[in-house]
Amino acid sequence: MSTPTKNGPAGLAPLTTGSVMRHVIVMSATGWIGLVAIFVVDFLNLFYIAQLGQQELAAAIGYSGAILFFLLSFAIGITIAGTALVARALGAGRPDDACRLAASSLVYMGGFIGVITLLLWPLLGEALTLLGATGITHGIAMDFLRIVLPAMPLLAVGMALSGVLRAAGDARRAMHVTLAGGLTTAVLDPLFIFGFGLGITGAAIATILSRVVLFWVGWHGAVTVHKLVARPRLADLITDARPLSAIAVPAILTNVATPVANAVVTAAIARFGDSAVAGYAVIDRLIPLAFGGLFALSGAVGPILGQNLGARLYDRVRRTLTDCLIVTTIYTIAVWAGLFLLADHVAAVFGVTGEGAELVRFFCRISAGSFIFVGALFVANASFNNLGFPMMSTVFNWGRATIGTMPFVWIGAAHAGAIGAAGGFALGSVVFGALAVVYAYRVVGRIGAPAATTSQRGG
Template identity: 55%
Template sequence: MSIDGAKTGDAAQRERASPGPASAGSEAGKFTQGSTLRHVLVMTAAGAVGLVAVFVVDFLSLLYISWLGKPALTAGVGFATIVLFFATSINIGLMIAVGALVSRALGARDRERARRLAASAMVQTGFVAGLVGLGALPFLEPLLALLGADGEAREAAIRFLMIALPANVFMGLGMALSGVLRAVGDARRSMYVTLSGGLVTAVADPVLILGLGWGVEGAATATALSRLVFLAAGLHGAGHIHGLLARPRLAHVVADIRPMLAIALPAILANVATPVSNAFVASVMARFGDEAMAAVAIVDRLVPLCFGVVFALSGAVGPILGQNWGARRFDRMRRILRDALSLVVVYVGAMGLTLALIGDAVPVLFNVAGTETGRLVAFFCVISGFLWLFNGLLFVANASFNNLGFPLMSTGFNWAKATAGTVPFALAGAHLGGPEGILVGISLGAVVFGLAGILTAFWTIGLLARR
């Protein structure tokens, strides 16, 4: 096709996508113009900086606790993190919904609707995040017992959660505002939300845990402070800089519950599948002893640090797709998925090769060289690239489903992978190859659902275009 012909086709698409008089004169969405690859790279890089900063700080926080010389405290914070992960999964689902709704409105050049949706979503998110954080407090004892925590470890986890869980409302609101900033295309300020909270924790952790001797309570206080900063940074960017927060009105909040829940509920269910799957794998691995479980703990620290870019990509692609769907730019939507797919292959390939080359050095860093733990960690480093290539494909596919009106597909794929793609593969792997067999088994399960997910994502774009 000639260049002129391509321009004519693009113009025709924009004309057909015209939202009508209600939005006449509004700004076009930032992501509906320019290089799709550049948008994917910029948004992913910005999101990755903030995410990796948080992952590094979480790692250091646990490290400081371990320096206190009481393994029970370290274990307690580990158990507390599992509980917090469920709350965070709900917050992520709400953030996905906010970003999807606001980006669609901006893509359709309806800025006033975007402001209304953002304001309504803040009220709804604050209510849900507060309910989750405070509602879990009376059930901490049975929850931690279910996870296997007892004695001093359980007491330490309860002390941590009594401070950190109520601050979940600040984290939920901050993440929702980050979703608004991504929807408008402000990658830099979206990054500032998580980065600012991470920097506060990095400074507060050593002061409160080691300097003042607050121990577990110090780590929890630093976590709560960082979440307040999340909220402040998000309000400044989305409200003050972009003016994307209208004054909430009860009638609008109630009317906007349905579109919010239509995306948020499936997204939350999809996110919760991951901790459930991880818990099952850990229970199978625990049959091989404490050293095998120690390897799982180290791998859980390695994965977000090394593959945080893949996590960030799934959040970055959503608003870009959402704006182009709002503008009915189906040609760009296909290109965005191809760009995201290319980024996953290149990044995961490079990181997987790096981990394979330094695999023997990682156990030395964690002081487990020459043990069963070290052997398993080194083995994971060798196969990590293969495993995370297909996990990355599913991440991109889920972002597409959540932002293009197919959120139930995201839920279905995540739970299918967490069950059919994990349970039989992990059990068969354990039977045939022990702990290494488990790691290989869940890698093979990821292949099936990663490929199926990305192929289905391309199919859904074609379905939308035909409609």
């Protein structure tokens, strides 16, 4: 079995010493760069396709993105499980267990996403119809997905490798994984779309090649450099499937709630025409770029919580939650201010007009502020997943996706069209984000209480 290299002053668990806020900022910043690189793939596809001047193409990318994000949500859930278990093992000083768990998580990821991809393949047409795609837009989206979908397992395993690197506290190499994929797309997208004249087919090909690069860089960092992945063994896979599933299944259910909620909003907006759908597609790509720091923060908090939980440093666990919420608030306010000022420019750059342009401007000026609470929900979910309460993240995310989405979106759409639907979605996020944070602090208090009691008795 491979033995991982030491990393940082604390050896195998560098996140258990030093400033918690510094760890939060470093892990989040590097995670943000890497995570945004994943979404840059979709963003650049939409940007370059928009330059072709055919609104149906942009709408097709929007519908395709909703389906791909559904699969990505499964991958994120499994990555959360692998990262949490590897980080805990390292924090507890059990490197051999960390290597074994890393290997099992990669096999688990590849097999699970491969099966889901196969099951989804014959249902693509029905899925697009359910989302509201029709006519030419439906056909274009089908062509794009048929090329891109088979490469999803490769992207998923690459994400899992990045998670292993984060679990070890190697924020820089974890960043390199997804950054490499984004840079590949930045170079190849214009080449295939315009240079070779392949249009949306070229965008799909560039996406696949970017995933190949992402996987290779992750493999090099986790396996070659850190030696953090043992050789998979069937007995280990069977043994590790249970703890992985205990976190992955609730995390998957948690993450699937987001695309389900997005699908509800997309379907509601589709009633107002391709212009509105194209506008929402722009918002869908703008969110990861503008608020990628919040997505990264939820990924960064996991290894910090995991290592400190493994080392039984409960005060640092609570401090991590507080510092993450501080960073979330400051970051969101800064981004919101920038979007407010650039609202008209964003709509113009992507060529959306009419109701689609109004929808983009509304998001930039009003509903972007709700991401203070969306970010708080992300942080709370990460806390639940890494501290042994994964079902609570499922409860809060599905609460947001159902009670916090459907009635708000339907009422908003009925009274204010596409803008009302988007506004309703934002309002539901405020309610459930606030509730999740309150409960997250209760969970941290519950974990630390036995340790505090033992300490008092010892004194």
